[in-house]
Amino acid sequence: MIQIFTGNGKGKTTAALGLIIRALGHGWRVCLIQFMKKDFRYGEIEQLKKLSGIDIFQFGTDQLIDPDHLSEIDYTEAEKAWEKARDVILSDNYDLIVLDEINVAVAWNLLPVSRQLELMALDTSAELVMTGRYAHTEVLEKADLVTEMKEIKHYFQKGISAREGIEF
Amino acid sequence: MIQIFTGNGKGKTTAALGLIIRALGHGWRVCLIQFMKKDFRYGEIEQLKKLSGIDIFQFGTDQLIDPDHLSEIDYTEAEKAWEKARDVILSDNYDLIVLDEINVAVAWNLLPVSRQLELMALDTSAELVMTGRYAHTEVLEKADLVTEMKEIKHYFQKGISAREGIEF
Numbered sequence: 650m651i652q653i654f655t656g657n658g659k660g661k662t663t664a665a666l667g668l669i670i671r672a673l674g675h676g677w678r679v680c681l682i683q684f685m686k687k688d689f690r691y692g693e694i695e696q697l698k699k700l701s702g703i704d705i706f707q708f709g710t711d712q713l714i715d716p717d718h719l720s721e722i723d724y725t726e727a728e729k730a731w732e733k734a735r736d737v738i739l740s741d742n743y744d745l746i747v748l749d750e751i752n753v754a755v756a757w758n759l760l761p762v763s764r765q766l767e768l769m770a771l772d773t774s775a776e777l778v779m780t781g782r783y784a785h786t787e788v789l790e791k792a793d794l795v796t797e798m799k800e801i802k803h804y805f806q807k808g809i810s811a812r813e814g815i816e817f
Numbered sequence: 818m819i820q821i822f823t824g825n826g827k828g829k830t831t832a833a834l835g836l837i838i839r840a841l842g843h844g845w846r847v848c849l850i851q852f853m854k855k856d857f858r859y860g861e862i863e864q865l866k867k868l869s870g871i872d873i874f875q876f877g878t879d880q881l882i883d884p885d886h887l888s889e890i891d892y893t894e895a896e897k898a899w900e901k902a903r904d905v906i907l908s909d910n911y912d913l914i915v916l917d918e919i920n921v922a923v924a925w926n927l928l929p930v931s932r933q934l935e936l937m938a939l940d941t942s943a944e945l946v947m948t949g950r951y952a953h954t955e956v957l958e959k960a961d962l963v964t965e966m967k968e969i970k971h972y973f974q975k976g977i978s979a980r981e982g983i984e985f
Contacts, residue, residue, distance in 0.1 A: 650983075652827075658964040660822060660832030661837065667831025667861065668983070670838060674860025677983040691834065692842025744982070747978065774984060783900035796826035796969040814843040814912070815818075815836070815944060 650793045651769055651777045655784035658798035665780050666746045672776075677744035678796030680737050684759075685709040685744070692814065697772050697788075704743075706788055708766045711795055716757040726746055727759035738771045741744045745776045752788065774782045818961045819937055819945045823952035825921055828967035834861055834914045840944075841870045843885050845912035848905050852898045852927075852949075853877040860982065869874040872911075874901050884925040895927035899936070906939045913944045920956065922950030930955055 654661040669679050679702060686707040697703055708730035714723055729779050734748055748768070754760050762785045769777070780787070789795050811817060820836075822829040837847050847870055851862075851933050854875040865871055876898035891936060904929055916936070920930050930953045937945070937959050947956070957963050 650980075654828060658966075659820075659871065659962065660828055660835070660966065662966050663835025664828030664966075665835065667828070667834030669830065670864045671836050671861040671985075672982050674862070674864035675983055693839040696838045696842035696868065700870070705978065720836070724977050736830040770833075773932050779858070791969065792970065794827065797967040797969050798826075798832075799824070799965040799967050801965050803961065803962050808848075812818075814840050814845055817839075 650721050651779070651791065652794040653752070653784050653789060653792045654780045654798060655782055656797035656799050658800035659784055660798045661780045661782070662749055662798070664798070665721070665778050666697070667750060669697065669703065669745065669747060670779060672745040673700055678741040678742060679703040679704065679745045681705045681747045681749060682730055682734050682737065682751045683707045683709070684727060684754045686711070686800070687769045693746065697742060706730075708733070719757065719759065721807070723759055727754045730754070731760055731764055734768055735771065738768060738773045738775065738777070740775065740791050743775050747780070750781040752784040754781070754786070755785055756781070756783035766791060772776070819947070819959065819961040820964070821920070821952050821957060821960045822946070822948045822964050822966060823950055824929040824965035824967050825950055826968040827968045829948045829950070830917055832964070832966070833946050834865070835919060837865065837871065837913065837915060840913040845870065845911045846910060847871040847915070848911040849873045849915045850898055850902050850905065851875045851877070851917045852922045853882060854879070854894060874898075876901070882925065887925065887953065888925065889932055891927055895922045898922070899932055900929055902936055905938060906941045906943065906945070909941070911943050913946065915946045915948070918949040919947050922949070923953055923956070924951035925950070934959060944984060945976060
């Protein structure tokens with residue numbers, strides 16, 4: 650099954666993290682691939698690493714990606730993440746595979762949507778979860794489950810900025 | 818700050834679990850109160866218990882609640898959960914407090930909405946997260962952040978039922 654968490658609201662990556670915790674609780678083997686690690690301070694990754702049964706692979710740089718000024722390394726990291734995702738899906742070593750922010754990598758043209766569809770077409774018994782806003786229509790069509798995290802109200806609108814421990 | 822995860826889509830409780838993992842990763846003290854533990858098989862709870870820095874309190878029974886045939890114990894459990902929530906919020910012992918499914922407890926009249934608003938009005942420096950579909954309008958108005966998990970597409974529509982490791 651393929652699940653998508655998309656939309657402009659909070660909770661896409663965090664919902665995937667929750668699924669990971671649930672799956673580990675059932676003794677599943679889990680793999681998390683982060684396509685665009687935007688920050689090295691992510692507290693949740695350190696926490697997940699303490700648990701057994703999960704492998705984590707991070708790609709991208711510690712710099713925020715500017716979609717209007719993509720650099721060579723953004724492309725090569727996205728490509729490396731894609732290759733790792735393909736290998737992991739084909740390995741049959743995992744029951745749950747989370748491709749974090751792959752939707753954004755495609756939306757920002759770091760990867761053509763055809764590459765994402767290619768991953769979705771691979772033969773696997775693993776549950777596949779893909780996160781990130783701007784999920785492509787073709788991706789939504791192919792997915793089994795799509796949830797849109799929709800921002801109804803946000804304190805950022807009141808001028809409050811991202812808070813450590815909550816947003817990252 | 819008060820955050821709400823509501824809507825008919827997946828990922829409300831799981832997003833809260835993800836926030837818990839993130840917060841623990843930052844060394845925060847976390848409390849999870851489940852208003853309507855519907856099942857004793859929840860893998861994620863066993864997993865969370867392995868981590869340090871979190872206290873978990875579960876209320877409700879192992880039976881599915883039927884909102885059209887509420888029993889005495891459903892009410893007393895909801896009341897106990899509410900009291901625990903109030904004590905925990907006032908204790909100042911936690912940085913993140915998750916009240917899981919409190920929105921549903923109110924929607925099903927196990928608690929009047931005034932009790933939920935009362936919790937929201939308590940003076941605390943903790944981050945408060947309340948989950949569950951059917952969040953009351955007055956609750957949404959008082960909250961700082963509201964995310965609606967919206968079901969766009971779901972394999973349940975295809976007749977596939979809840980799967981262990983994924984839905985519970």
